[in-house]
Amino acid sequence: MASTEKDKGNRRVTIREVAEDAGVSVAAVSKVLRDAYGVSDTLRAKVRQSMDALGYRPLAAARGMRGQTYTIGLVLPDIRNPFFSDIMTGVNNALERTQYRALIGISQSSATGEMAIVEAMIDRQMDGIILIGATEDRANLDAIAARKPLVAVGHHEPDITTFDTVNNNDQQGGQLVVRQMVAAGYKRIAMIGLKSTTSTILAEREIGYRRGMIEAGLGSAINIVQESQTLRDVQITARRMLQAPNRPDAIFCWTDFIALEVISVATELGLRIPEDVGIAGYDNTVYCDFAQNGLSSIDQSGELLGLQATRLLIERIQGRSQAEHFVVPPRLVIRRSTSPG
Known part of the structure; x- marks a missing residue:
């Protein structure tokens, strides 16, 4: 017919x-x-x-039966943090001239949710996986890598041999922020970190903060407050810190997403930035440069991290077995939020 x-x-x-x-x-x-x-x-x-x-x-299922689907899984902990869009831009740019396409899963910073997404990606025969800000411990990451080529963005363990990593030098970044704040005249510098038991990113940034404070002779003033990434919790914590009798005169936030909320709380309390309190973030996202924010931040080249992670993953898919660990040096972009007078 x-x-x-x-x-x-x-x-x-x-x-x-x-x-x-x-x-x-x-x-x-x-x-x-x-x-x-x-x-x-x-x-x-x-x-x-x-x-x-x-x-x-091409029919993905048919290609999967032949051993390759030309899809990669990209697992993000959150879609609210604008830094992750920079990484995604790098991933997409790296894939532009290839047959590969990225499919995205959001874990909500939950180890259980992250593993469920990874399992779903493996079940769908994706060729490899990029984990950003992984909440998995080393044993789980090794187990994933035994089943699929894996690249972890934001996981510091240079002795890893089963998968590749792409990182910023987070420890150096924390030191750079503290040094600039000290040079600007701040003495009671606090840090807001993230409540997490597995994040090596946070551990490295906290080490950098501590070293910067000790280096400046301010070891007795070290003050790290760990909080969830829920905005309401961040608001409550920031308000408590800024209304304390001996409040910090500067706050280093582990990410811009948090720092921008701290700016909002400080402004609501009538504090002048940077005269009454200096605020710095990490990631140098696009919102840092807005005039109402003027946020000093560490630039860790999110697009470059995405490009390199994708390059390494495709090399893994194509057969490379020796681990590679790519590290981007941090750069502090100083703006009004930490430049009094």
Whole structure:
């Protein structure tokens, strides 16, 4: 029976039709789809042009049965933190000229939720996984890496051999913030961290803060307050700190997302920034540069972290087994929030 126009619109274009349109063999199209070695740029361009013209889309399930789906899993702890969008931009830019596509899962900073997402990604035969700000412990990360190529963004363990890591030098970043605050005249510098038992990022930033304070002769004034990332909890904590009899004259926040809320609370209490209290964040997200914020922050190059994580993951998928650990040096961007007078 002849196909109707509606039938043609609903059915999937086949690899044979792509080959006929491009004037090449089915085997040639298959090589392009597999990114096989030895495919010329001319052949690749010709096949891609036919695929675009015909609307051809490889069937992920069928590709999975052949061993590769060309999808990677990207697991984020939160979608509210604008820094993660910088990482996602880097991931997307790295994938732009490849066949790979990223599918995203949000764990809500829950170890249980994170593992459930990872299991779902493995069940769906994704080729590899990028974990950002992982809440898993070393044993679980090793177990994941034994099943799928894995890159962890924001996990400090340089002796790892089973998976790759991409990090900022978080310890150095914490020191840079304290040094600048001390140079600006602040003495009672506190830090707001995150309630977490597994985050090596937080541990490194806290070490950097402590070292910076001791280096400046302010070891007795070390004050680290750990709080959840829930805005209401951050507001309550910031208000309690800023209304204390011997309140901090500066606060280093583990991320811009928290620092911006601290600015809001300080402003609501009638405190002048930076004269009454200096505030600094971490990540140098786009909101730091807004005039009403003027937030000093550590730039850890989120887009570069995403690019490098994707590069390492694809190399892992393609067979590299030796672990690599990429570290980005931090850069402090000083703005009005820590520059009194």
